[in-house]
Amino acid sequence: MDKRLVWLALGTFAIGVEGFVIATLLPAISTDLGVSISQAGYLVFAYAIAYAIGSPVLSAVTGQFDRRALLAVVAVVFGSGALFAALSQGYGMLLLARVIIAACAGLYAATAQATAVSLAPVERRARAVSLVVAGTTMAVAFGAPIGALVSGVAGWRGTYFAIAVVGYLTAIAIWFMLPAGIKGDRRSIGERLAVLSVPGILPALLTILLYMVGPFAAFVYLGPITTKGMGLAPGLLPYVMLSFGVGAAIGNTLGGQLADRLGATRTVVFASVASAVMLVLLSAIPMLPAGVVGPVYFIFMFVWGVVAWTFLPAQVSRLVAMAPTSAPLALSLNASSLYLGTALGAVVGGQVIEQLGVNEIGLVAAAFPVLALLVLYASRPSRALQMPRLG
Structure with missing residues (x-):
């Protein structure tokens, strides 16, 4: 196993935790920000739309960039989006934070999988991609429940602080562990x-x-x-x-x-x-x-x-x-x-x-x-x- 793929999976883990733990945070967010539970649910709607549209568009726009640099920058912005969510003082700020997080999540997931393909020999590419995707599976199985437990102790903002830390750690790991010069996909x-x-x-x-x-x-x-x-x-x-x-x-x-x-x-x-x-x-x-x-x-x-x-x-x-x-x-x-x-x-x-x-x-x-x-x-x-x- 190429150990560099583990650091790519760390990013998909952070993305997965944020994407799934929100289901347990909505009641607390609803109470804290003074909105109904269905209004809080639009935080998921905005995230999903931003992910769906942002992933193909941003992947095309950034296709020519060096993948190590791109992944590191995206991880930093993702972590900053989570930090922004933790510090948000109103519904509008949290909504904007989730849009930023979603755009980063979509671009990171697509780029990380493409990078895994580039790093692996032809006969191991499927396993390389599956290892990166396994970060999401681990997030659903264990990361999101842990995030919910953190929320019980430190509030929903505490969960977002923790996600921000994982995002920043991912950026550092990718910068030092991945080689430079991995070419991107230039297709429009x-x-x-x-x-x-x-x-x-x-x-x-x-x-x-x-x-x-x-x-x-x-x-x-x-x-x-x-x-x-x-x-x-x-x-x-x-x-x-x-x-x-x-x-x-x-x-x-x-x-x-x-x-x-x-x-x-x-x-x-x-x-x-x-x-x-x-x-x-x-x-x-x-x-x-x-x-x-x-x-x-x-x-x-x-x-x-x-x-x-x-x-x-x-x-x-x-x-x-x-x-x-x-x-x-x-x-x-x-x-x-x-x-x-x-x-x-x-x-x-x-x-x-x-x-x-x-x-x-x-x-x-x-x-x-x-x-x-x-x-x-x-x-x-x-x-x-x-x-x-x-x-």
Whole structure:
């Protein structure tokens, strides 16, 4: 293993912690800044939009830059954005801070993966990229729960101070551990978007967009779902996140294995159906006797983490198979579609809370994985007459 990749993964870890811990911070942010929980949810919407648009645009603009210098600078700006968030004195300042963080996150993730490819020999490039991406998996499984625990001790601002420190440490490590002179990708935005002309790519991107709306309509509002919907104490939020995160780490591995054995499209179908079922169950748990809601909810969160993250590696496999010669470009657009789905999920979940109540989020959210399935089915090859033959 090339130890230099570990320092690239440290950056994706910091990005992942910030991106996922926000779900446990929203109630505290809402109270501290005097906004409603749905307004606090727009912090996720702004982040996701900035990530989705900023990643391809900034990657094209900075494509000619030396990657070591670019990654170090982006890590510094990311850390400064987190510091700005920690010191923000109003909702507008925090919103701006999250936009800065998101733009850096998108550019860092794309550049770090491309750098991993450059550093690794041809036969080890897939493993190199997977190691960098593993930083995100570790962030979901362990980093975000730790961030939630920090929030319980030092407040949500303390969590952002900690994220800022990790961002600065990443910049220092990259500057000293990576070689200079790693060439960037000089392709324009138009050249990057040309992959959309590959048959099947557009429906695949719409599929992940719709799919992500469902889980994130609920996940973004994990705080009020846990405390108001399930009636659990706020101090249990880090452990709820840990349960989900461990499941997500397993699901990420399981999704790749299922895609290899059953086919990527079949795995996407399975994950979409299972996700819709889990979201319906989320709304059913509060109907159980009070004494069993807590244990059932923790088990649910673990299983939901497995199911939700099974989808992602299978989706990646589908895209790579569709555009093997343009895989990095296709995956960049996949990330943008993912975050657009996250943004819409934040809006949908917020509106459900305001109009229907927190316990109805799961029922509404379940419709979106079903819509993703309909797009998948409608875009199937004409020779595929039955669902079991997909993939």
